[in-house]
Amino acid sequence: MPMGRLAVVTGGTRGIGRAISVALKNAGYKVVANYGGNDEAAKKFTEETGIPSMKWDVGNFGACETAIAKIVADHGPIEVVVNNAGITRDGVMHRMTYQQWEDVIHTNLSSCFNMARLVIESMRERGFGRIVNIGSVNGQAGQYGQVNYAAAKSGIHGFTKALALEGAAKNITVNAIAPGYVDTDMVRAVPPAVLEKIIAKIPVGRLGRAEDIARCVMFLVADDAEFFTGSTLSVNGGQHMY
Numbered sequence: 001m002p003m004g005r006l007a008v009v010t011g012g013t014r015g016i017g018r019a020i021s022v023a024l025k026n027a028g029y030k031v032v033a034n035y036g037g038n039d040e041a042a043k044k045f046t047e048e049t050g051i052p053s054m055k056w057d058v059g060n061f062g063a064c065e066t067a068i069a070k071i072v073a074d075h076g077p078i079e080v081v082v083n084n085a086g087i088t089r090d091g092v093m094h095r096m097t098y099q100q101w102e103d104v105i106h107t108n109l110s111s112c113f114n115m116a117r118l119v120i121e122s123m124r125e126r127g128f129g130r131i132v133n134i135g136s137v138n139g140q141a142g143q144y145g146q147v148n149y150a151a152a153k154s155g156i157h158g159f160t161k162a163l164a165l166e167g168a169a170k171n172i173t174v175n176a177i178a179p180g181y182v183d184t185d186m187v188r189a190v191p192p193a194v195l196e197k198i199i200a201k202i203p204v205g206r207l208g209r210a211e212d213i214a215r216c217v218m219f220l221v222a223d224d225a226e227f228f229t230g231s232t233l234s235v236n237g238g239q240h241m242y
Helices: 015-026 039-049 061-075 098-126 137-141 147-170 192-200 210-221
Strands: 006-009 030-035 053-055 078-083 129-134 172-179 232-235
Touching: 006 015, 006 061, 015 030, 015 039, 015 078, 015 210, 030 039, 030 061, 039 053, 053 061, 061 078, 061 098, 078 098, 078 210, 098 129, 098 147, 098 172, 129 147, 129 210, 137 147, 137 172, 137 232, 147 172, 172 210, 210 232
Parallel strands: 006 030, 006 078, 030 053, 078 129, 129 172, 172 232
Antiparallel strands: none
């Protein structure tokens, strides 16, 4: 890898995003980590890792435009984007509010368009780009009480394939990773009895680790991964074989 390729990781200061940001930095990438709300966690992340963190709403196109312009001005062209930001607003359909639907689509799916749209022209001009979108096993298999989340994550898989076709001739690869249940704050918020049932359905017998996902990202963003595009890596311990 030419030293110092610049990577932006959305939702990059906690959980899976943190592991991705750190893995990229350790491999020699320049990294900027986005976050949406937790200032204290972001400050601690930057102090511990030395990776700059920037706060903006990835579901807002104007906010992304402003942030990306600043990143480019401060650090140079963005060559790697990892669309990892995600939230849950769970509820069964007959009780789900429109706001719960909108919030999840906005943060989990529209963010992928916003980020990709704002870097794709530069990537095409330079003849290089790596975009990795973090989907979910629940976007592949569905999940009770997650119509909004499953729709957004499933949308990511279609988005990935279509954009991969557009980028292929310009050495821009676009891939997705569909994690299963990973040991993060989001998953640990599930009631213990439910979590126990989830783990019982994972053939390898444990939750995933954030580092399991980060390793896949490192493979996909490598300069010599140019023949690997439009694919989804399912990293779920055998829970769902798709």
